Amino acid sequence: MALPYELLIGLRYTRAKRRNHFISFISLISMLGIGLGVAALIVVLSVMNGFQKELRTRILGVASHIQITGINNELPDWPRIAAEATQHPEVRATAPFVQSQAMFSVDGGVKGALVRGILPDLEDKVADFRKTIQSGSLDDLRPGQFGIVLGADLARSLRVFTGDKITVIAPQGTVTPAGVVPRLKSFRIVGIFEVGMYEYDSGLALIHLEDAQKLYQMEDRVSGVRLKLDDLFKAPRVARELVRHINADAYISDWTKSHANFFRAVQIEKTMMFIILSLIVAVAAFNLVSTLVMAVTDKQADIAILRTLGARPGSIMAVFMIQGALVGFIGLGMGIVGGVALALNIDVVVPVIQNLFGVQFLSKEVYYISDLPSDLQWGDVWGVTLIAFSLSLLATIYPSWRASRVNPAEALRYE
Numbered sequence: 001m002a003l004p005y006e007l008l009i010g011l012r013y014t015r016a017k018r019r020n021h022f023i024s025f026i027s028l029i030s031m032l033g034i035g036l037g038v039a040a041l042i043v044v045l046s047v048m049n050g051f052q053k054e055l056r057t058r059i060l061g062v063a064s065h066i067q068i069t070g071i072n073n074e075l076p077d078w079p080r081i082a083a084e085a086t087q088h089p090e091v092r093a094t095a096p097f098v099q100s101q102a103m104f105s106v107d108g109g110v111k112g113a114l115v116r117g118i119l120p121d122l123e124d125k126v127a128d129f130r131k132t133i134q135s136g137s138l139d140d141l142r143p144g145q146f147g148i149v150l151g152a153d154l155a156r157s158l159r160v161f162t163g164d165k166i167t168v169i170a171p172q173g174t175v176t177p178a179g180v181v182p183r184l185k186s187f188r189i190v191g192i193f194e195v196g197m198y199e200y201d202s203g204l205a206l207i208h209l210e211d212a213q214k215l216y217q218m219e220d221r222v223s224g225v226r227l228k229l230d231d232l233f234k235a236p237r238v239a240r241e242l243v244r245h246i247n248a249d250a251y252i253s254d255w256t257k258s259h260a261n262f263f264r265a266v267q268i269e270k271t272m273m274f275i276i277l278s279l280i281v282a283v284a285a286f287n288l289v290s291t292l293v294m295a296v297t298d299k300q301a302d303i304a305i306l307r308t309l310g311a312r313p314g315s316i317m318a319v320f321m322i323q324g325a326l327v328g329f330i331g332l333g334m335g336i337v338g339g340v341a342l343a344l345n346i347d348v349v350v351p352v353i354q355n356l357f358g359v360q361f362l363s364k365e366v367y368y369i370s371d372l373p374s375d376l377q378w379g380d381v382w383g384v385t386l387i388a389f390s391l392s393l394l395a396t397i398y399p400s401w402r403a404s405r406v407n408p409a410e411a412l413r414y415e
Contacts, residue, residue: 026291031331033284038335038388039342041277045380046343048270050373055197055266056232059259061128062200064226065235066091066242067258069251073100077248078222084246090229090238093125096222098212103169104205106158113154113203115168117212117222126228129193129206136162136191143210147190153202155192164189170215185215224250278387284331285391288324292399296320296406303406313404320400321393328392336385346374 068081075081082094098117103110120138124130130138134152141147148166150158160166170183187207195201213219229238235254242252256263296303303316342349350372354360 026294027327030284030287030291031327033287034281034328034331034388034392035334035338037281037284038332038384039339041281041384042339042381043343044273044277046374046376047372048273049375049377052266053375054373058196060232060255062195063255063258064126065229065232066227066239066252066254067224069224071249073223074218074221075224075250076221078225081246081248082225085227085242088238088242090234091227092230093228095119095122095126095226096209097224097226098209098216098218099223100216101171104158105167105169106160109158111154111158113205115205115207115212117207117209119209126226132193132195134192134194138191140190141208143208146185146187146211148187149191149193149206150189151201151204152192152194153198154205160189162189162192172216281388282391285328286395288327288392288395289399292320292324292396295323296399296403300406303403317400317404320403321396324396325393328389332385332388336381340376340381343374343376346372
């Protein structure tokens with residue numbers, strides 16, 4: 001089947017340049033600019049996706065996918081509630097907890113933090129505290145021995161280490177003839193964990209569930225039950241369904257609500273980076289304007305001859321739009337291939353650059369995440385592709401319209 005002559009001429013104009021170059025210098029610059037912009041946009045979005053995934057993993061390593069909390073921080077008959085929650089097909093594991101405020105006192109130093117009572121064996125099924133232990137062991141939290149595991153920043157602020165003694169002051173006081181006396185209990189530090197999130201490392205301590213029940217006089221009650229799901233992104237839907245299936249006076253919340261501000265801030269940052277880097281692609285795409293303006297000026301005699309042979313203005317416009325779109329398409333293709341390849345191998349490329357130039361982008365002494373994570377999402381790639389190609393096509397409209405307005409008599413007057 002014969003191709004339309006507009007397409008044939010547009011392809012010929014792209015190939016046939018002066019001195020037999022494949023493309024003109026300006027077209028090459030436009031093509032490379034689009035390619036670099038697209039590649040940068042894909043890589044940056046992949047890295048931000050990687051950071052978002054890494055932070056989400058770290059947060060949910062200590063937080064729960066869904067949390068069922070009793071009214072007034074007390075949930076009686078928690079085994080029944082945990083059993084009812086387990087009946088949902090998306091719920092993988094459950095673990096009870098006791099959580100309340102406390103003051104920690106060591107050698108005159110005082111620090112406030114959250115105390116969470118856990119059952120270590122069940123907690124392993126809903127959280128990853130064991131992976132974050134820097135010293136000691138989570139298994140040393142045994143009932144009646146009053147062991148405690150502190151966050152790393154909390155331990156540093158109190159200047160304590162594994163094996164030291166610490167006094168825990170509960171807000172619930174003991175009534176005596178002399179008045180209300182604060183409840184004090186000495187705990188031995190059996191471990192220190194470091195999640196990498198300041199909120200937890202500086203403000204959370206773990207003790208055994210039975211020790212927490214004794215400290216806060218809760219008898220056999222707990223504060224709530226933590227749930228782990230097969231798919232954490234289904235947490236909002238599962239939480240709504242559990243409201244109908246669990247027969248208890250309790251609050252049910254999921255991780256998207258408990259950390260909504262944090263993840264919203266990360267998403268806003270990603271969106272702003274997308275907009276900023278899209279402007280780079282836009283600048284490169286609109287370099288096509290100068291390329292096509294020069295092409296139209298150079299080809300005015302050809303345009304006039306085509307018009308005298310019966311070519312319509314729309315056909316002339318199509319010729320130069322095809323030429324510009326092809327340049328943009330080639331640059332876009334190079335950018336996608338380069339960006340995807342770099343995003344998939346950033347864990348190899350970055351160390352090579354660091355060793356080559358003797359630098360370290362994310363120092364371990366400063367940043368807890370010392371490697372650049374990357375999570376390539378094809379939805380982002382297709383979005384970048386659509387935007388870049390649309391901008392390239394848009395940039396061809398005005399020069400092509402000017403070409404269609406060339407007057408054949410004026411163009412051939414001095415030929």
